[in-house]
Amino acid sequence: MKQTLVRKEPEKGSSAVQEAGMPQGRLLLSPQVNVAKRILMSEYFVLYLTILYILILTPIIPRLWHPMNIRNILSNMWPLLVVAIGQTFVLILAGIxxxxxxxxxxSSVVGAVVMTSSADPILFTKSPLWGVFLTEQGGLLGGSPxxxxxxxxxxxxxxxxxGFLNGFxxxxxxxxxxxxxxxxxxxFSAMAIFLTKSENIRYLPEAYLxxxxxWFSVISGAMIIAIILAIVAHIxxxxxxxxKRxxxxxxxxTASQISGVPARRTIITAYMVSGLCASIAAVLYSSRLEMGRPTLGSTLFIDIVGANIIGGISLAGGKGKITWTIFGVFFFIILANSLNMLNLSFYIIDMVKGSVILIAALLDVARNRIRKAQM
Amino acid sequence: MDKTRVIKFTMKNSTAVLFVLIFIMFGLIAPRFFTVKNFQNIMSNASYIGIIAVGMTFVLLTGGIDLSVGSTMYLCAVVCGKLINEAKMPVLFAVIISLLVGVLIGSVNAFAITRLRLVPFITTLITQTIARGFGLFITRSIAVNYPDSVTLMSTSKVLGFIPLQIFIFLSVVAVAAIVLGKTRYGRQLYAVGNDLESAKKAGIRCDRLIASTYIISGLLAALGGFVTITQIGRVNAGFGSGDEFDAIAAAVLGGASLFGGIGTVFPGTVLGTVMIEMIQAGLVFANIDIYIQPIIMAGIIFLAVFIDSVRTTQIQKLERRNILKA
Amino acid sequence: MAEVVFAYKNITKRFFGVHALKDVSFELERGRILGLVGENGAGKSTLMNILGGVLQPDEGQMILRGAPFAPKNPLEASSAGIEFIHQELNLFTNLSVSENISISRFPCLGSSPLINKKKMRESCKKLLKSLNLDISPNILVENLSPGERQLVEIAKALSTNADILLFDEPTTSLTAKETEHLFSIMRSLRDEGKSIIYISHILGDVKSLVDDIVVLRDGQVICGGPIEDFPIHRMINLMVGREISNVFPERHSHAKDRVILEAKHVSETGIVRDVNITVREGEIVGMFGLMGSGRTEFARMLFGVDPYKEGSITVCTEPLPKRNPQQSIKRGLAFITENRREEGLLMDYPILENIGLVSLPDFSSRMTRMVDSKRLFKQANEIATSLRLKCNDLKNQKVKSLSGGNQQKVVIGKWLLKHPSMLIMDEPTRGIDVGAKYEVYLIMEQLAKEGTGILFISSEVEELMAMCDRIVVWSQGEVMHEFEKSDFSQERIMRIAFRQSLEYSEEEKAVVNGQD
Incomplete structure (x- = not known):
């Protein structure tokens, strides 16, 4: 995008620079302010912020770089990335x-019901699936290749x-x-609980887990799936x-429809992509938990939307890139991980997460204002 | 002409029609459903969601949404409990302070939405997280118990026969209905929800009106929280979570539109709230598996919204401008 | 000389460095109706917005009743006794008529916040009666017809006892009778001593209604004075700033015999009745009618945006499916809608993507559905060059940063990229400057020459007469008459549009006016 020198008050962080380096009443900005603004307006702003955050944290929490922790960060990141990418498609539509x-x-319940090789009668006899889909010998195809x-x-x-039902x-x-x-x-969350009577389904196939x-060092199936999905989504x-549609x-x-865009089909497809991504994430989460869980993901909504907002995707629609989602998820996971390592209690972590999303939303508003002023 | 009028009437009153149908259905399934005791239970259960839903209706009328009410309930209840139990404050003062906390959360929402121009959905989603986090921080996520002086309130009767919570609910509804229907503020709120730009041109202070709705919503959420603790006497870490959805569902069932400008407290939201409680009570009477109940609830809300959207397009069609001279 | 109630003094206003108003000064006298005419974009609405407190002038000042006046918001203008009747209505459809009228200043019961409904209804009734409007004050505005809504809007303005009233194109949705009724109300208001500014594109109305006139062009006052000195042709010449003959390019008829589009007996309840229209290859067919006469609605049915109940539409003798813009596009139809911002363009999207939107399937591979961006850019660039689109960066510049005329070129460009055989244009020259208009006309002439059929909807009779081979005149949802090029006459076309008989004589005119 064309960067122009604009007459506009600089954002707060750099006002000191202006006072020191600028004669009063001048409208052109000093080079420092421009650099600051360019960084703020950059596509990679969130990435820069993440890197800065990591650099600051490194001396405080040296364990951050421990291989175990890196592996932990990554294995937390892949499933969230997958589901957040799905949400990105819907957010671009100005939906949610x-x-x-x-x-x-x-998904995790249905998958587990198909795959499990054993179910405890004490837990599951009250389930409506018992006897037909779920027996002591496991699920529908329990044990089968x-x-x-x-x-x-x-x-x-x-x-x-x-996703289809939503989109339709x-x-x-x-x-x-x-x-x-x-x-x-x-x-559907009520349905998942109803089907299992709130019990987790275990004994999933080894290959699934x-x-x-x-697989090798930090490389896992989850990683490969998430990366391929991100590339496909980006393309x-x-x-x-x-x-484009x-x-x-x-x-x-309306304007799209008049220009011959099959808007309804596009909307339905987007919600199906969102559902599909959520179910792929379910594969990653449930294989990691080694069970089908009727409450899987029930607290994740704010993480999903939060990561998207941190990445810079607006709820107003028409805006968003997969790279932004990746940066948002990356930052969010690093943030959560570092807060965990500081041994903070979960409610403090939640409050900090909320505040960070708030700041991200505010930044988005500020960036839009600057962009408007530049026009 | 008469036929279209009949269609229009049924469509505009679809909530009431649905209400009567469900009412009769449960009556047929379980005759015990038609007892005074049962109605009193339904009303009593409806009171706290109803109070919150009234606040939600104000917000929805402007085209906004408030997802923070569940957490507001929790935080206010916690503050109230802590003040009574640990600061040994008189109940009345504790309640007033907890209501002020609700006002405070509402004001934060209002500030972020009207001054910082954040989207209501995001703003209130974040205050939801932060308010609950703060409540958990105060309690260290341990449940709060309330003394008898609080819990006994639920058994007290106003004028000798109206249970306190129902009385509070009805008072809130009465005040809100008058405010929305009969005051300058209320009518201007409808104008803001109908067409923000025109409202600005008409000289209405839109930001102020919009801000006020979030404050009202916060206040009523706090009040709803208090009404609940008089009934259950104990608040655990999950108190109120998800109640924002019930409140939205009640308002929407009662005919409020998420796009603003449409909806009433009475009969609308009251009808929606009572309908939700009635269905839940009815499902218990009909001996339906408690695991199935939320599924049926979701189905009914979907139905109500579905009818609403069909009726909106139908009404639009009926009211499309007529160019031809008959 | 009458007392001057209000005056603009050297008002200048710039948007993004471009002059919208330049040193504008004129005066409004008590008990007079002042007509303000000028082309779209001449600065009329900016001027009105400044008076109404919606915008603040960059330079100059306003004088109200002898004192400087600088309203900061609409409320201040309103309490100073200035009221607007806008072209687009500012009514709240979910409120009743009486509530709409008193929305800014509800009468209250004593000092309580409760509204005095009785008082509100009574005063509303009185107003409605004075406007001869027979509706209940309790009825919701959503149940009113456009004409009734317009009168409610006027009642709202009158309710405040304002002594300066501004009417901005108030007659566009009114029938001839309602218009005449409105004018008689305005005249009696004037006789009561109120001052009125009247903005309209219907110059005949201006001529018969106003006492004084001010002509604006490109943000400047070109001329002004008593209406007697301004016959209509002079107003037009002053508005466009050149002789009318130079505004349009030379036209040749390119009409061939082959029929491209044919609509037979198209009807839809309450909208259009039994419409028959054909467009031939290379022919430009005009559709004229007052706003709300059904021409736009019919165009939307043709293209498949809106449904119709009866009749058939065929393209090159093959029936066209209903309600399917995608199919219409495949069959060679193109549709330039009347509102660019809402339906024509994706304002927040780059120019290139807008031009490419319709033809995207042609630039994507059948198997992978990947879009060939290079080829798209090349062809879009060619179109942009041939349309002489002025922009910095096709790929990254957003459409909303372009001027109105260039935005319209983007809309035209996106359809031309698809090479349509039939182009429907709904008010394609609205809100763009004279130069851009001329270019749009040139494009039309060029397309017709290449064999494209064009259906050209416009509210300006002059441009239709200059550009079309045939003009179809609409009124109240029906096609009233078709004029061949040799029969074109502005007066006859207008008479048809107002549902008056085609025969025209001085006596008749006198009789008609006398009855009204």
Missing amino acids: DLSQTSVMAM WALPVGILAMLAVGLII SVAYFRMPPFIVTLVSMML RISKS LLTRTLFG LYAVGINT
Whole structure:
């Protein structure tokens, strides 16, 4: 983008620079302020911030660089990245998907019901699945070599179906996305709990659990899946017909429709992508937890949306890049990890997380104002 | 012409129609449903969500949303409990201070939304996290118990027959209904929700009105929290979480639009709240698995929103301007 | 000489460094109606917004009743006795008529915050009666017709006892009878001693209504004085700043025999009735009608944006599916909508992406659906050059940073990239300057020459008469008459649009006016 020297008061952090280096009443800015502004307006601002944060933390928490911790950070990062990428698609549409958490819960339950090789009658006799889908010998395909592929496909199908239902309601009935996904969040998390009577399903196939385990050093299946997904999503958004149409619909649905964009199809696809990503994340999370869990992800919504906002993706739609999501998730995970290492209690961590998201949202407002002033 | 009028009437009153249908249905399934005792229970259970939903209606009318009410309830209840238990403050003072805490959280929301121009969804999602975090910080996530002086309130009757919580609920509804329907403030609120730009041109102080709705919502959330603790006498770490969704659902079921400008406290939100409690009570009467109940609830909310969106498009069609001269 | 109520003194206003108003001065006298005319973008609305406190002038000042006047917001202007009747209505559809009228100053019960509903209703009733409007004060505005809404808006302005009233194109959604009724109200208001500024594009109305006139062009007052000195042709010449003959390019008829678009018996309840229209290859067909006459609605049905109940639309003799813009585009239709900002452009999106939006499928591979950005850029660039689009950076510059005329070129460009055989243009020259208009006309002429059929909707009779091979005149949802080029006459077209008989004589005119 064209950078121009603008007449505009500098942001707070650099006012000292201006006072020191500038004669009063002059409208042109000093070079320092411009550098500060350029950094603030840069696409990589969040990345710079993360690096700065790490540099500051290194002397305070030397354990940050311990291989165990790096592995921990990464294994926390991949699933969140996957689900946050899905949310990015919907946010570009000026929508929101609250149901991702319930997709994760439902997917993990459905996958586990297909794959588990043993179920405890004491826990599960009250489940409506008992006797047909779930027995003492495990789930539908428990022990069978087909368990893994069918199980994973079933999990992905759950995400696609719920995403389709959301998208269809938004596109065809013109219901507000917030309410639609709120209802499906309520519905499917209640369903996941109902199906299992709130019990976790264990005894998943070894091959499934290996997805999240380390293959070599920091390399794991989760990592490969997340990276491939990020690349595919990036190409999808920047290079394909669907991606271009997604932004167009997010900016102005009516104008896009008149220009021949199949807006409804685009909306449905975006919600399906969101559901699919949530179910892939469910694979990563549940293989790591080694169980199908009906409450999986129930507290993750703020993390997902928070990471997107930190990355700079606005709720107003039409804006967003996968790289931004990656930076946002990266920062968010580093933040959470470092707070954990400081031995803070969980509620303090939550408050700090909330404040950081708040600051990110404020920064976004500030950046928009500067951009407007530059026009 | 008459036919379209009938269609229009049913569509505009779909909540009431749905209410009556569900009411009759449960009556048929379980005749015990039609007892005074049962109605009193329903009303009593509806009171606290109802109070919050009234505040939510104010916010929704401006096209905003308040996700922080559940945490506000929690934090205010905790502050109230701590003041009574540890500072040995008189109950009345403790309650007043806890209500002020609600006002404070509402003011923070209002400030961020109208001054800093943050999106209501994000702002209130963040205050939700921070308010709960602060409450947990105060209590170290240990449950707070309330003395008998508080819990006995729930058994007291106003005028000898109205349980206190129902009385508070009805008073809130009465005041809110008058404010929205009969005062300058209320009518201007509808104008702001209908068309912000025109409202500004008409000289309405839109920011001030919008800000006030979040403060009202915070205050009523605190009041709702207090009403609940008189009933249950104990507040644990999960108190109030998710209640914001029930409040939104109640308001939306009652016909409030998420786009602003449409909705009433009475009958709308009251009807929505009572309907939710009625369904829950009805499901218990009908011996439905408690695990299925939230699924059915979600289904009914979906139905209500679905009807609302269909009716909006239908009404739009019916009211499309007529160019042809008959 | 009458008393001067209000005066602009050397007002200057710039937007992003561009002059919207330059040294504007004129006066409004008590008990007079002042007509303010000028092309779109001449600065009329900026001037009004300054008076209304929506905008502040960069230089100059206003004098109200002898004292300097600088309103900071609409409320201040309103309490100083200045009221607006805007073209776009500022009514709240979810409130009742009486509430709308008193929204800024509800009468209250004593000092309580409660509204005195009785008083509110009574005063509303009185106002409605004075406007001869027979509706209940309790009815919600959403249930009113556009004409009724306009009158409610006027009632709202009158309710404050303002002595300066501004009418900005108030007649666009009114029928002829309602218009005449409004004018008689305005005249009686004037006779009561109120001062009125009247803005309109319908110069005939201006001529018959106002006492004084001010002509604006490019943000400057060009001329002003008593209306007697300004016959309509002089107003037009002053507004456009050149002889009218130079505003339009030379036209040749390129119409061939082959019919591209044919609509037969198209009807939709309450909107249009039994419309038949054909457009041939290379033909420019004009559609004229007052706002709300159904021409825009019909264009939307043609393109598949809105539904219709009966009739058929065929493109090159093959039926066109209903409500499917995608199919319409595939069949060679293109649609330039009347509101660029809402329906024509993605304002927050770069120019290149806007130009490419319609043709994206042509630039993406069938298998992978990847878009060939290089080829798209090349062709979009060619289109932009051929349209003489003025911009810095096709790839990164957002459309909203362009001027109105250049924005319109982007809209045209995005359809030209698709090489349509039939182009529907709804008010394509609205809100753009004279130079840009001329370029749009040139593009139309060029397209017609290449064989494209054009359906050209406009509210300006002059441009239709200059550009079209045929003009179809609409009124209240029906096609009233078709004029061949040889029959074009501004007066006859206007008479049809107002549903008056085509035959025209002095006696008749006198009779019609006398009855009204």
